[in-house]
């Protein structure tokens with residue numbers, strides 16, 4: 262992922278000089294709220310929705326999306342027939358209201374947003390620019406490309422923090438104008454979370470809804486949980502970001518166990534397709550609370566003479582948690598704290614998968 266989206270709020274036409282003026286006005290406020298140095302350079306662009314769609318599409322990897330989609334479908338996280346590689350960019354484009362391009366450090370605003378929405382939008386995007394100046398977000402994102410879970414967790418931190426920053430900046434801006442609304446900052450910080458939840462409810466498949474909702478809703482809760490008067494937007498988390506969605510959902514959760522089965526070495530003529538971690542949040546698409554006790558997982562897919570073979574191994578704290586998941590998913594089996602959900606895998610491979618995560622973590 263090369264950009265951080267902000268979701269659509271509402272429709273108008275912006276005057277061309279407005280964004281530059283807003284950036285100048287808001288950047289010092291954003292820097293002050295976050296307590297971090299600001300960017301040395303920042304480019305701001307206003308584009309049409311069509312231009313934004315082309316921009317976002319340019320950085321997508323449809324081949325990887327297709328391989329991920331095939332694996333998700335095999336383990337029941339996508340309905341049969343879903344083409345993730347076409348649905349995902351369509352869904353993103355429908356919902357974007359602004360974004361920050363990590364590679365070119367460009368704040369991209371959409372011309373079709375209403376006047377009153379631009380100030381909080383710019384404050385939010387400027388928070389990403391400050392994060393970028395302190396953490397080199399493009400490299401940080403690339404370092405997490407091997408894991409859907411780590412990427413979603415990191416995005417939740419970035420979005421939750423940007424939203425909390427925008428809310429505090431807007432609250433202060435209104436106070437300066439002697440407008441005080443009880444609980445204003447809380448109301449504002451809920452705006453993106455609410456837009457995300459609404460957009461997620463309209464998602465063509467639950468998996469895409471979650472990818473949109475989690476960063477804003479769980480990200481908001483994460484920042485609310487760690488914020489203090491000295492560090493209201495959890496700037497310390499940029500130094501120690503959550504490694505998993507489990508850690509976003511409960512900040513005290515242990516570091517995830519990381520293991521790889523290497524299906525391509527276990528099956529003759531197998532060609533590697535994808536290997537990633539899906540995490541607690543994605544696991545809970547199969548059922549709320551099913552991710553309690555999640556300690557790590559590995560989704561791997563290979564193609565054998567063109568046919569997909571997929572295994573998803575999930576490690577839990579206790580055998581009871583593993584059994585609960587295995588009971589609910591047809592074709593799944595468990596041993597100790599491990600569960601395997603597989604498609605097209607020979608018995609010996611399923612057996613190896615059930616031993617993937619060593620058991621000393623068991624409580």
Ligand SMILES: [Zn+2]
Pocket residue numbers: 265266267385389419420423
């Ligand atoms: Zn954002």
